[in-house]
Amino acid sequence: MSSMVSYEKAVDDMTTICIRKMHQFAEDGRLTDVPHWMQYYAFDVIGEITFNKSFGMMEHEADTTGMIPGIRKANDSLAFLGIIPNLLPWVITLTTLIGKQSGSGALNGYALDVISETREMNKQSTVRDSKSYDTFLKKLVDMEAGGRIKMPNVMDACASNIGAGSDTTAITLSAALFYLFTNPQVLKTLREEIDTMAADGRISDPVTFQEAQDMHYLQATIKETLRLHPAVGTILPRVVPEGGIELSSQYFPAGTEVGVNSWVLHYSKDTYGPDAERFRPERWNSAEKTKMMESMMFAFGGGSRTCIGRNISLLEITKVIPQIVRKFDLVLEHPDKPMDTKCAWFVYPAYKGWFKLRGSK
Numbered sequence: 001m002s003s004m005v006s007y008e009k010a011v012d013d014m015t016t017i018c019i020r021k022m023h024q025f026a027e028d029g030r031l032t033d034v035p036h037w038m039q040y041y042a043f044d045v046i047g048e049i050t051f052n053k054s055f056g057m058m059e060h061e062a063d064t065t066g067m068i069p070g071i072r073k074a075n076d077s078l079a080f081l082g083i084i085p086n087l088l089p090w091v092i093t094l095t096t097l098i099g100k101q102s103g104s105g106a107l108n109g110y111a112l113d114v115i116s117e118t119r120e121m122n123k124q125s126t127v128r129d130s131k132s133y134d135t136f137l138k139k140l141v142d143m144e145a146g147g148r149i150k151m152p153n154v155m156d157a158c159a160s161n162i163g164a165g166s167d168t169t170a171i172t173l174s175a176a177l178f179y180l181f182t183n184p185q186v187l188k189t190l191r192e193e194i195d196t197m198a199a200d201g202r203i204s205d206p207v208t209f210q211e212a213q214d215m216h217y218l219q220a221t222i223k224e225t226l227r228l229h230p231a232v233g234t235i236l237p238r239v240v241p242e243g244g245i246e247l248s249s250q251y252f253p254a255g256t257e258v259g260v261n262s263w264v265l266h267y268s269k270d271t272y273g274p275d276a277e278r279f280r281p282e283r284w285n286s287a288e289k290t291k292m293m294e295s296m297m298f299a300f301g302g303g304s305r306t307c308i309g310r311n312i313s314l315l316e317i318t319k320v321i322p323q324i325v326r327k328f329d330l331v332l333e334h335p336d337k338p339m340d341t342k343c344a345w346f347v348y349p350a351y352k353g354w355f356k357l358r359g360s361k
């Protein structure tokens, strides 16, 4: 975790821009597409950490790279093609033949440009990180120069960071804000925690990652969001190894693909209680049940292919949510409607609202 905390400065810089812009939205009385705004935030953070260079999406209030719809298109089509993976090479060949650019074209093009630039500067030893951390790309380019990895690995690692680490975090953030601002009692309790700790001098502005570890209600709120709205909405398949396996009294021979969808696990009444469908962070207060409930959490997957960006996303979520909650109210465009979602591979929330300065009319 200590290496993650070295990225805290990047998260703080991006959070400062986010909050400044939100002040502007509030002043202008602007109706905001909240999930979209959180996407700009998450993309800018991951750009900063990966390339030492945010995408400037928040500053420009726009997708400056054109990669957001491309990543979404790629995710959506891979979710369906993933059901019949043998079709994938045929589809790729066909789309290449007819000259259609893949959804991830903008992302790959952007990554390639920044990597080439950094490799060149690295050769001339002019890459001096101005930040207090080494970016992913700097570490990767050094590894490549040392012969430990090759250029396709550098490209793959950078593109994976952006593709896997932006929308997932943005989805979690927008789900958290929706749940908080539609559950007044939860919001009140979280604000009490923030205000009390701030008055006692136990948290800073912005909250440091270290301080946030003692914010028990904040931590429960984040867990409850990841439970009720895991970003990935498909099963995470695994191939049964040699010898087969018995799962829930059912034998599966070697080579069978098995998997489970986190949405099924997370809504289990056996595990989370009869109110499993409710957003109730208090359920994480019970020391006795927490261990069992945690063991069933699957938002980041599990085992050898578990999410490698988990701690980065937790760093972002843990730091930006208290900043938004302590400064703003959110009035939803349709306060009585449940959250709308668009689901393929990822489960994207869709809603709009007005940010207002906390306590203002």
Ligand code: HEM
Binding pocket: 046, 160, 161, 162, 164, 165, 166, 168, 169, 172, 230, 231, 232, 236, 298, 299, 300, 301, 302, 303, 304, 305, 306, 307, 308, 309, 310, 312, 313
């Ligand atoms: C709330 C945010 C996030 C969620 C919910 C999430 C969720 C997931 C899930 C479910 C998997 C599949 C795990 C499995 O099959 O067991 C995964 C894999 C992965 N995630 Fe994340 N992720 C998040 C943030 C990030 C971030 C910030 C990064 C990068 C900085 C990242 C990079 C990756 C990569 C590279 C993999 C593939 C790992 C492998 O196959 O070995 N993720 N993530």
